[in-house]
Amino acid sequence: GQQVMQIPQYQHVQEGEDFTTYCNSSTTLSNIQWYKQRPGGHPVFLIQLVKSGEVKKQKRLTFQFGEAKKNSSLHITATQTTDVGTYFCAGRPNFGNEKLTFGTGTRLTIIP
Amino acid sequence: GAVVSQHPSRVICKSGTSVKIECRSLDFQATTMFWYRQFPKQSLMLMATSNEGSKATYEQGVEKDKFLINHASLTLSTLTVTSAHPEDSSFYICSARARGPQHFGDGTRLSIL
Numbered sequence: 001g002q003q004v005m006q007i008p009q010y011q012h013v014q015e016g017e018d019f020t021t022y023c024n025s026s027t028t029l030s031n032i033q034w035y036k037q038r039p040g041g042h043p044v045f046l047i048q049l050v051k052s053g054e055v056k057k058q059k060r061l062t063f064q065f066g067e068a069k070k071n072s073s074l075h076i077t078a079t080q081t082t083d084v085g086t087y088f089c090a091g092r093p094n095f096g097n098e099k100l101t102f103g104t105g106t107r108l109t110i111i112p
Numbered sequence: 113g114a115v116v117s118q119h120p121s122r123v124i125c126k127s128g129t130s131v132k133i134e135c136r137s138l139d140f141q142a143t144t145m146f147w148y149r150q151f152p153k154q155s156l157m158l159m160a161t162s163n164e165g166s167k168a169t170y171e172q173g174v175e176k177d178k179f180l181i182n183h184a185s186l187t188l189s190t191l192t193v194t195s196a197h198p199e200d201s202s203f204y205i206c207s208a209r210a211r212g213p214q215h216f217g218d219g220t221r222l223s224i225l
Binding site: 001033035041042043044045048088098099100101102103104105107 | 144146148153154155156157158161172205209212213214215216217218219
């Protein structure tokens with residue numbers, strides 16, 4: 001079945017440093033979504049990428065979808081303590097299939 | 113934005129008890145609802161997909177007689193964990209979708225003693 005892996009599993013950064021998490025799917029995706037889950041909370045939708053090579057920005061967050069539509073990345077510039085949480089990518093294998101396969105997640109902790 | 117309400121938020125009960133969890137989409141009609149389970153420090157694992165008025169589609173390895181799903185209307189789906197045992201203790205999260213992304217409920221933390 002489809003597998004979605006993320007690296008790294010954990011990342012500890014000093015406040016103000018940059019952070020990147022990488023997402024790799026075993027199969028080609030129709031689109032990919034990113035979610036943030038705070039400790040003890042539920043996943044919150046951040047963004048969806050659909051097009052090959054697409055890049056989207058949300059303030060300090062930059063999301064990329066690979067040309068082959070099998071990988072994606074999330075980059076946070078100048079991290080803040082509010083960025084703490086686990087970041088999940090979630091891929092949809094093909095159009096018409098509503099199932100999302102969640103990645104393994106990257107847990108970000110910030111050292112003030 | 114879209115709001116999904118999940119109730120209860122936390123349940124602690126004895127082994128053998130059946131537990132019902134409700135998931136409601138408050139400001140939109142959800143064509144599809146999803147039920148996930150998340151163990152500590154792990155990712156979300158899809159348990160089943162439910163569409164209003166039809167039987168839920170369960171993922172491989174998920175017992176449909178153990179986890180009963182009823183999708184009675186376009187705004188309500190329920191998950192009943194029947195005869196729960198300690199190994200069923202987990203964080204259960206629903207999500208609902210009309211068009212576009214899934215919107216998640218706050219989750220239910222289930223602890224079976």
